[in-house]
Amino acid sequence: MPNAHDVLFKTLADPTRRAIFERLCRDGEQTVAALTARAKVSQPAVSKHLAALKQAGLVRDRHEGRQTHYSAQLRALTPLVDWTRRLAGFWEARFDDLEDLLRRMDQ
């Protein structure tokens, strides 16, 4: 099973792709054409980035007539937040042990 963090980091590692995702987070649902108009890359490139985002579960597409609308799936980011929360939890636990040790140490 692919590691969820791995997929998320890899998918969002590309600055152009991340910019597209951030735009969807900020401005809501948009068409490929609208996204392309504000991106610095071609429409096929935007489509390719959207496909990668979709595969990672970060965006959802909705077809309407000849247009495809994309929207951000913010819940897909949960593993990232969980991961950093776990790391913070690791240090909290270490600090608990550190305080315990300090109480036992000679001055």
Place this chain on the structure above:
Amino acid sequence: MTNAATDTLSVVVERDIPFPAEKIWRALTQPHLMEEWLMKNDFKPVVGHSFNLRGEWGGVLDCEVLAVEPNKTLSYTWNHTHEDAAYNLKSVVTFTLTPTSSGTHLRVEQSGFAPTQRQAYGGARAGWQNMFAKLEEVLARTE
């Protein structure tokens, strides 16, 4: 977004500890004491010294001392190489001690995550801090 000051993702944990900085410093830098609250190690408080932290789970962290300022700052790399790239980690851990009226304010920051390939690490360096700053806010809004 590519601002050098915000180009890494980091986790910060802070705590007020009712002991003087000198005592905490010993616990942070003497191997037999470090082992009691952190992990087994062959640490030396010397910039450039390479050492390992060995976890009870069998994992080994590759570390190198980056900064030592007695009773104030300690920084070292915290890297983990795993046969499965998804578990790779490249980061820096920095402890900062600040005296307070009742003891010491201890802060640890772990930053520069690279859970995987070099490419992802580049991405992390390129703007994860900004991205992450928004995450919790965004997730909170959508609960």
